[in-house]
Amino acid sequence: MSETKNVTITVDGKQIVAPAGTLLIEACKAVGIEVPSFCYYPGLSLQAACRMCLVRIEKMPKLQTACTVQITDGMVVTTTSDEVRQARKSMIELLLGNHPLDCPVCDAGGECELQDMTFKYGAAESRYMEGKLHKEEQQWSPVVFFDRPRCILCYRCVRVCGEGMDVWALGVQNRASGSVIAPNQDDHLQCEECGMCIDICPVGALTSGAYRYKTRPWEMKHVGTVCTHCGDGCKTTLGVRRSDTGMDIVRGDNRDKSGINGDFLCIKGRYAFDFFDHPSRLRAPLVRKHGKLVPATWEEAIERISARLKEVRDTKGGHAIGVIGSNRTTNEENYLLQKFTRIVLRSNNIDHRRTADFASFARALAGKQDATATMRDVASAPAILLIGNDPTEQHPLLAWNIRTNVRLNRAKLFVANSGDIKLRRQAAAFLQIPEGREGKFVAFLNGDDSAAGALTSAAVSNDSLKTLRDELRAQQDLVIIFGSELRGADIAAVVKFGTGIGARFICLGDYANSRGAADMGLYPDLLPGYTALTGSNKFSDEWGALPPERGLSAAEMLQAAQQGRLVALLAVGTSSGDDLAVELVDGAAAVADSLTFFQDRIAQEGFLSTGPHSWSQVVLPAASAYEKSGTFTNTCGDLQLLKKAGDIAGVKSEFEILVRLAERLGADVRKLVPFGGGVHADMGQSRGAQSGEADRHGVWLAANNLEPRLSPFDPMAILDEIQRLVPGYEFSRLGLVSGSEQHVVSVEKSNAGPGNELVQIMPANDSLFTSGALGSYSRILNSVIENRRAQPVDTEVMAD
Amino acid sequence: MAQLVSHPDEVRVVSQRFGKGAADIERHLELDGYKAVRKALEMQPDQIINEVKTSNLRGRGGAGFPTGMKWSFVPKDAGKPKYILVNGDESEPGTCKDRLILEHDPHSVIEGVMIAGLAVGAKVGYIYIRGEYRYLVDITRQALADAYAKGFLGKNIFGSGKDFDVYWHTGAGAYEVGEESALMESLEGKRGIPRIRPPFPAVVGLWGGPTVINNVESIAAIPHIILMGGQKFADLGPPKNGGTRLFCLSGHINNPGVYELPLGYPLKKLIYDVGGGIPNGRKLKAVVPGGSSTFVLTAAEAEQMNMDFDSFSKRGEFLGSGGVVMVDDQTCMVKFALRIMKFYQHESCGWCIPCREGTDWLKKTLTRFHNGGGLKKDIDNIKYLAQNMLGRTFCPLGDAAAIPTMSIVDKWRDEFEAHLEGRACPFEPESSIKELPVLA
Amino acid sequence: MAISEKLDQFFDAKMKEYPTRRSFLVPMLLYTQDELGYLTDEAVAHIAKKTDLTELEVRNVISYYSMLHTRPMGKYHVQVCTNISCMLRGGEELLDRCRHHLGIGHKQVTPDGAFSLEEVECIGACSWAPAVQVNYTFHENLTPDAMEIVLERYKKLP
């Protein structure tokens, strides 16, 4: 890239130095001079339509739009003269002429850019006396509502949908004052329902079915936390409001754009928080009595579980107990879970639903430096190779970053996939290979020409393969992203290829904290940080001797249960990724048919208080990720802080549950959660809108005569230990708490030792509108799925 | 089809073949057709551009930008194909001259495109004709087919080793598409929304390639300039205003029609000699000098004006497109202003706030005003609105709407006042609704 | 209703004259309308496919241009100019006469589908005002009576 030189301009007498070619509006913003705008939106194409940003530039005949003028040396600009003020004022007057001014009932009231601009720059008197245009509000989809008269035609929605999402579902129709934003299917939308158009609308013209008329913006508190759905880790800001049963979540958006996702959120991150108050949400523990699960107190339930676990441990040994962790619980919970399993239950029988082969990834990258890419890197890397997966459906943020990078930075995207995935439209080269041949493709990249035969087809010639390989070899700073199609030796092979050209990697796993689950050691043969069980390590140094033998994998646990070797199972959430129930499962007969174990069945039990639980003895209602604090590690290894947003009476976090169980099992809680010895107290940063959790800590601390600083229920206490002991998790705590993501290098620092048994990898295969079992409890996701079933249309559209 | 007229003062350059059947290629050749392009093939590109610069030809589309200079902005090495685009969208109210050129002498346009192409290094030209002019599309298609058949177009034109293609294109009803960047959008198959400038079309135009956009009349003058020499063309008009132009007389005039006269021709003579004065013994009240986008002149002002670009720009006004519309003293200027605004309101592309909302608001206010619902503050409001559009819209259409409005309010304020407070329109008493609006 | 093969081939040939597939879109829409009377859903879908555009994008374009219609117009579409040059010479009277004679208003169609009426902006006949276009044919220097005769002549056409 050629160096751009800095130039100096003068704005309102102030000197500004910025790179030549910077847009004037951005140069002004950088030094705190606000130039108002509606249509200008960073990263989207320039429109110069709203004319709010008109400024006077010396030597130019007319007022100029600061949103399109690129600065040149010596430019002298005025943004505060009467002339400029009058121009702004008149634009507002013109807009208000046809604007309904139904602010008191408008969803955007209080958050409306037109209101703000009117206040700042606008008109006190109205010159307009003609009748206003009136049109009924239209519902375009379960998510999107459109109120035409409120629209100011800034075209942000059209651009974010087309340029940003590559969906092109919104258009502009008619002309002159008849101009109107139109949906792609006559009177409704067929789209990805991401809600980006709603979020970006400066006024209340586009509103969401999930939020409309629910509340006034100022009645909410806003908690920025991490989305609980896919593995990308978008920041979502939840608007919460007190209710009878705690704290309700009424809205999701990304209002401060400060997360790794910037402007982006998909439908799930934005709207699929609405499982939280699903009618079948479990709000009290269930205990099996006379063959039936009936509501019980927490005390009774905890007692039942701990008594049973204690009995099995003390009579049969820890190896008769199995533990299944979750992909949607926090790092702190996962870490605690495996620690609890290993030192309290004295078992290595711990696993989780593995949606990607992170263990092999760690083995392949062990000892390498700076070998993993961050989610942000995907938006700036000059070149990307994507093998397998369909990020548009499964990793929406990743897909957005790829598209943005291609669009704004002309990054080169190379895609090898067995499907006709949508990202091929951004690809410089798209190679459609037969299903299951991803490994062959990697072998070919590594120079094995004999693999070409398995890849060629009518569309893919030997030559095109070679050209692609040559081109890839020549790439600098390539980021290689691969899906769960690559496992075991194939991962080692792709790492070999990439390392040769200095590439960095991203291994795609599916749920919100699947990478965290792997990093935190939810493995029968690996301690946190992919540390081999055998040999000396920091964990055994600190915790004391660990059960020496490798534990059972999830599949093996089932087998053992059938054979009567395993008699108790503690399943956190379910292995399909739900984190809403901690279950004690007892009895071999009960698990006999349970390959569905990994499917939705248990998940649903998390919600169903009365459903038939063939083998759960106790079901505990757990808090969802939106109802607790902690950290998640996204699929790239970006660690982020979760803040508690919602609160549901009757549920408890897994963290608290585990601490209570451990205490009943006679463990030294101070050792399990070294809250006294920790250095980093949580000063409340992670508690979001809540104080309830802090209250609980307070009660416990007082009861135990402890210092009111950290409690064993505070996940931050164990984060201290994670930082201390887990290789690669030596991040800046200050950075984390202040809201920026921290890239962890656990895979690079891993020490997993040999071990390459073929493990079961079970990708989620979620679509944009599903999210394991959890998704099926989201009203908005269900209505979108329903709606699409009712109006099947070929969804893929061509780009402009 | 359209009827031709003549006057002894006329100097026929562009219109020299009108009425002579020159749409037929054989007839055209008899009348010196395609001689200029043969001559241009022998010239260096810079020579052609210089000849056009010398001719002082200024854009006949309305803006009056020097054509030679425009051509010289095209980069020599662009790395992308260059294009010539002929603007035949002719939609400016009062203007109907390009129509005659394409009807009577389509080959002069084709030849002009080729010369322009040779000058700037383009190999492809498009002639964009407004959708309503279907019969001209058909004439142009035939002319192009004939030129291809003769080997004047296509590969190796005139055996020169050079290739050149000219294609026809048509619109489908949109004044705004006459604006050059919107014209390109339309030619690319899009809505006629103008583009952000810079970059200017000469640098980044059609499909990203440098593009010369000229009005039909400007392009049709090119072959004549090459044949007669730039200086001779320049000498026909006053300094810096080379040549002749087609003036379209319309409205309240005895001899409406399209006349080719030297630039600088006195407007008074144009009205009373060439046009034969105002019919029905009435008096002249107002003149629209060059299409509805120009400042409207009072009769007294009109008598002082010469029809060249600089005489107008000296006053901060515009000569415009050649559409001269005479308005007699029995016409209501409020209604006239309203009709003009109705046009711009209908034709605004709707892209930017001031034009979309401003034209709509002005139309509504003027409608109410003309119907007798006007209030005193409306008069100032109308002016205020127009002033706030002027110079602030995305493209000059907003200016085009503001300019006539402001000049009418300024010059005929008394007629606005005569409509106040429910009084009937003094010119059309029966058409007014005597009802005051309900104030919000 | 779909367009004829001949027209489709004509489009294919014209599309080759441009570097992008969508460039010929506007003329294509107009010629399609000429053949079908209006832009049918089927035609829109066909053209969208041909030009690699979404139907939405094609409709965005259609709705911009005032000559393009997505509903049937009369067999004879009478377009009366009332812009300044025509207005000054009686364009509005022509429009009035058409209204009365045809019994329809602006953008309406006679029940038999023979005529539709539209008040249009300047059609480039200013020096021959007042003028009317019936489909693509210009009728100039009209008076209300002459207008009526013109309409009658169309009525009698087969």
Ligand SMILES: Cc1cc2nc3c(=O)[nH]c(=O)nc-3n(C[C@H](O)[C@H](O)[C@H](O)COP(=O)(O)O)c2cc1C
């Ligand atoms: C709203 C608007 C409408 C225009 N319409 C036309 C037109 O119909 N024909 C035309 O030649 N130029 C028209 N122009 C001027 C063109 O933008 C452009 O200046 C012209 O085609 C350049 O050619 P010339 O330099 O030969 O005049 C219009 C400009 C504007 C702002």
Ligand code: SF4
């Ligand atoms: S709907 Fe909203 S975002 Fe879209 S153009 Fe209108 S105001 Fe802008």
Ligand code: FES
């Ligand atoms: S921000 Fe510049 S015109 Fe809208």
